[in-house]
Amino acid sequence: MSFPWAKQYEPKSPLMKWVDSRLPLPRFVYGAIGGGYPVPRNLNYFWNFGVLAGMFLAIQIVTGIVLAMHYAANAGIAFDSVEHIMRDVNAGWFIRYAHANGASLFLMVVYIHIARGLWYGSYKAPREMVWLLGVVIFLLMMATAFMGYVLPWGQMSFWGAQVITGFFSAIPVVGEPIRVWLLGGFAPDNAALNRFFSLHYLLPFVIAGVVVLHIWALHIPGSNNPTGVEVKDEQDTVPFHPYYTAKDGVGVGVALLVYCALIFYAPNLLGHPDNYIPANPLSTPAHIVPEWYFLPFYAILKSFTVDFIMSAKLWGVLAMFGSILLLFFLPWLDSSPVRSANYRPTYKWFLLVLLVDVLVLGYVGGAAPTPGVILIGQFATAYYFLHFLVILPIVSAMERPRPLPNSITEAVLAGKGGTSPLQTAAAE
């Protein structure tokens, strides 16, 4: 693990020597996120987002535990218990807004983290396991976020749960019994709310566990970097602490600034007004939409409108899950030996189109389904699948990459060490 020139932990005080010889936990931390982890010197600010995701996971766990002290997971009083937090609990409004907006920021940060991985080829050998564990974390986050949104038991909570668990009923024959079994009833009710709360409390700790594996797997080959060229010797790296702790500090400050601007000045901007109406099984909202971070996947679901062998609904559900599951195959779909898109003249344009395409899907997922919007969604969904499953394998086999620098240091000295996608696009 790690590089031969990595510094070893040397306890100075007698106490730390005593601890280190009995339980080398300080040594472990030093090697993981301290001076003992050599990191490429050319990481740009896109490499802040892993630490930021960890920070938001911690924020969500802390605020969530406090909320759970005041929240009541019972369909009869859940809505009012949330309002009790907002009105009567000391600083309860702050804790709740911090948790609700923390979920949005967590997902936002993770989307940028994933996009970073796509651009710089961080999913490729020898970091496949880091990527696979990352996709697992993403799936767990989506499940946790969905179940958390159900807990306030407002209109969108209830109808969102109704729609999402309805996916299972698309499975032929056994679908409906599975749905009823998952919900503990024929429609979302107290049984569903209780188990969602239980799982919503459990899964973040599962995520934290997988995050440990994710970081462990990362430390075997070490961090990727904007050139995608492997570390060759000591001058290519700097110790994580103090260099990247300081650089991450800047990212932490900016992320908290955005986060707190939302909490204190626009706490309901990313929510839906209907969730301030108590859940009512007899009144369907005009527009059922998920939270913003699920909109691209919701658009994929809605784009399949024609029965063909399978029902359109089953196509939509398979495509929606498939759009995430295909990420598990990404390291093997992309056969190009070059990691960074900065050196892939053809592929990088397709990747830029994909990033825009996902934003278009997000818009389509939230818009009223007029024929024009549906059509845009269908083309955008088609590109999503074409990109990963058809274009990427073909382009990676045919493309002639630009010459790579011999080492990270060479690229840095030429002023091209930390090139970001924006700079690459601007240089064209």
Next chain:
Amino acid sequence: MVRIGGILVGLGFVFALFLGIIDTFSNGLTTPKTVEQEFHKHAEAPEGGFTFTGMFGTYDKRQLQRGMQVYKEVCAACHSLRLVSFRDLAALGYSEGQIKTIAKGFQVPSINPETGEPATRDGMAADRFPSPYANEVAARAANNNAIPPDLSLMAKARHDGPNYIYSLLTGYQAQPAELLKKYPEAKTPEGLHYNPYFHTLNIAMAAPLKDGQVTYSDGTAATTKNYAADVAAFLTWTAEPKMEARKSAGLAVLLFLVVFCFLAYGAKKQIWRNVKD
């Protein structure tokens, strides 16, 4: 193998989408506008706007008190405020004695201590604003089968809530002749009332406010527009009672974080001074 399988799966999805695209085209890309799409209006702010908008906006306590008076004398006849306690009114500048008097003006459900029969008693500061109806059936029976919704969270439960409440309360009008000409079947049904700010254009509630209905003691003109703006402000407070604490805490937090960002950036520059990245 993975790549060949991937290409086949990908083409499968794309073929299903292709059929969908053909279907979308063959159904036509234009749909006729519905009457709601054509005549629904977005909420508008009252003249001069509200005092609580923007980063430094605060509630105008006198306006909230007027709004509370409108609620008490008009809205409370049908609408509850079940999440708000009388004691919360202290935030509007009422004294303890005034709050007790206001609470006394409401009858809350209770139990006769002698017989155990359902009864009512005078409200107390710790009580919530009660519903004027004993239950949902009674509410429906009294209102042509429509339930008057609870108003505690109304300002957050509608898009652009405060302006929506103001626009809805001042938006009652005769159905436009143009609408009836174009959509004769959309004539407002018996028992409903035309209001372009309501999502279906026809609302069960009759116009609740008229000029001179409530007598203000602070000299504010007794107009429907003032009533509507005042009650919208009051309902914004009932929905978000901690707004002022939130904004003032936010200012301190943001100032702290801006300083933090500069310090963090300076620290980063200092630490990296000898390393080119």
